[in-house]
Amino acid sequence: xxxxxxxxxxxxxxxxxxxxxxxxxxxxxxxxxxxxxxxxxxxxxxxxxxxxxxxxxxxxxxxxxxxxxxxxxxxxxxxxxxxxxxxxxxxxxxxxxxxxxxxxxxxxxxxxxxxxxxxxxxxxxxxxxxxxxxxxxxxxxxxxxxxxxxxxxxxxxxxxxxxxxxxxxxxxxxxxxxxxxxxxxxxxxxxxxxxxxxxxxxxxxxxxxxxxxxxxxxxxxxxxxxxxxxxxxxxxxxxxxxxxxxxxxxxxxxxxxxxxxxxxxxxxxxxxxxxxxxxxxxxxxxxxxxxxxxxxxxxxxxxxxxxxxx
Numbered sequence: 634x635x636x637x638x639x640x641x642x643x644x645x646x647x648x649x650x651x652x653x654x655x656x657x658x659x660x661x662x663x664x665x666x667x668x669x670x671x672x673x674x675x676x677x678x679x680x681x682x683x684x685x686x687x688x689x690x691x692x693x694x695x696x697x698x699x700x701x702x703x704x705x706x707x708x709x710x711x712x713x714x715x716x717x718x719x720x721x722x723x724x725x726x727x728x729x730x731x732x733x734x735x736x737x738x739x740x741x742x743x744x745x746x747x748x749x750x751x752x753x754x755x756x757x758x759x760x761x762x763x764x765x766x767x768x769x770x771x772x773x774x775x776x777x778x779x780x781x782x783x784x785x786x787x788x789x790x791x792x793x794x795x796x797x798x799x800x801x802x803x804x805x806x807x808x809x810x811x812x813x814x815x816x817x818x819x820x821x822x823x824x825x826x827x828x829x830x831x832x833x834x835x836x837x838x839x840x841x842x843x844x845x846x847x848x849x850x851x852x853x854x855x856x857x858x859x860x861x862x863x864x865x866x867x868x869x870x871x872x873x874x875x876x877x878x879x880x881x882x883x884x885x886x887x888x889x890x891x892x893x894x895x896x897x898x899x900x901x902x903x904x905x906x907x908x909x910x911x912x913x914x915x916x917x918x919x920x921x922x923x924x925x926x927x928x929x930x931x932x933x934x935x936x937x938x939x940x941x942x943x
Contacts, residue, residue: 635664636656636659636660636664640659640664640666641655641656641659642655643666644658644659644666644669644670644673645759647670648670648673650673650759650760650763651756651757651758651759651760651761651762651763652752652753652756652759653752653756653757653760654673654759654760654763655669655673658670658672658673690710690712690920690923691710691711691712691713691714691716691717691919691920692708692709692710692711692717692726692769692772692919692920693708693709693711693717693722693723693726693792693796693797693798693919694706694707694708694726694788694796694797694798694799694800694917694918694919695707695709695726695727695729695730695795695796695800696730696786696787696788696795696796696800696802697727697730697731697733697734697795698734698784698786699734699735701782701783701784701811701814701815702778702779702780702781702782702783702784703734703776703777703778703779703784704734704776704777704784704785704786704802705730705733705734705774705775705776705777706730706774706775706776706786706800706801706802706915706917707726707729707730707733707771707773707774708771708772708773708774708800708917708919709722709725709726709729709769709770709771709772710768710769710770710771710772710919710920710923711765711767711768711769712767712768713767716765716766716767716769717792717919718792719765720793721761721764721765722761722765722769723792723793723796724793725757725758725761726796727793727794727795727796728749729744729749729754729771730795730796732744732747732749732754733774733776734776738774738776739776740774741771741772741773741774744771744774745758745771754771758770758771773917775802775915775917777802777803777804777913777915778804779804779805779806779912780806781806781807781808782804782805782806782807782808782811782814782910782912783804783805783807783811783814783815783818784802784803784804784805784818785802785803785804785805785814785815785817785818785819785821785822786800786801786802786803786818786819786822787800787801787819787822787823787825787826788800788801789801789823789826798918798919799826799916799917799918799919800916800917801822801823801825801826801914801915801916801917802822802914802915803818803821803822803825803911803913803914803915804911804912804913804914805817805818805821805909805910805911805912806909806910806912807902807905807907807908807909807910808907809905809906809907809909810905813905814905814909817901817909820888821894821897821911822914823887823888824884824886824887824888824894825881825914825916826916827887828881828884828887829916830879830880830881830884830914831879831880832879832880832881833880833881833882833911833912833913833914834880834881834882834883834895835876835880835882835883837880838876838879838880843872846871846872846875847868847872850867850868850871850872851868854867854868877893881894881911881914882894882895882898882911883895894911898910898911
């Protein structure tokens with residue numbers, strides 16, 4: 634029997650296995666549909682679609698540079714750290730990140746339809762789900778570019794080359810020597826990984842959030858019976874502390890623990906003899922913001938049985 638694209642697609646729709654696995658099954662079974670389905674089931678490759686509903690909260694972050702002035706970062710999730718340590722999964726994360734770094738991909742849907750070699754990333758994902766037995770999903774991607782300067786990166790808790798649990802990209806605009814900028818940028822990325830700033834500078838803090846902080850502070854000292862000028866100074870001091878916690882340029886630089894980041898950037902600018910500007914940064918932490926649902930297995934079984942306690 635001829636193995637057509639439609640036949641491969643039909644096998645995939647029935648089993649949830651990747652296109653590559655479906656084609657291999659049909660080849661092994663001489664194009665017989667039912668035998669190919671059984672072949673996939675026996676190989677444990679027919680459950681990718683069933684695994685898709687399970688929460689993938691672990692995984693890895695990948696970073697890849699395209700020269701000095703461009704880099705990409707990708708988060709790929711798994712259900713457990715056990716699979717995140719698998720070499721096939723790590724290679725997949727690396728390959729996908731490299732592809733993002735050299736393309737103009739801006740969305741997950743675009744990325745899944747891209748091909749690495751002859752196989753789409755969507756099919757590679759499904760094949761990996763079938764092989765490793767866990768739900769796997771590409772959660773987010775980001776790419777930074779600068780016209781003049783560098784995009785530096787840092788990976789924390791490295792699992793393999795250029796993949797780990799925390800990833801940071803930071804773009805620096807300058808005409809200074811690019812290897813020096815990369816070295817400085819990596820240290821700054823390490824600071825970002827450790828200090829977790831939310832905003833680049835004071836101007837980038839949303840006014841809504843600032844007013845919210847002020848309202849909380851006013852509520853805290855509302856009944857203190859202090860003079861107005863004292864209250865204003867207290868608010869000013871608290872807001873300064875708030876900036877030092879969430880704004881990159883105002884944070885104490887963790888590498889030396891003395892100056893703030895803005896001062897360190899100024900010092901570096903004087904060292905290299907030209908202006909240096911930190912223009913943006915991105916930080917990914919594996920699983921951040923994903924709610925993991927803790928399930929009582931016994932209660933789940935009981936609920937499926939209609940509450941029967943017999």
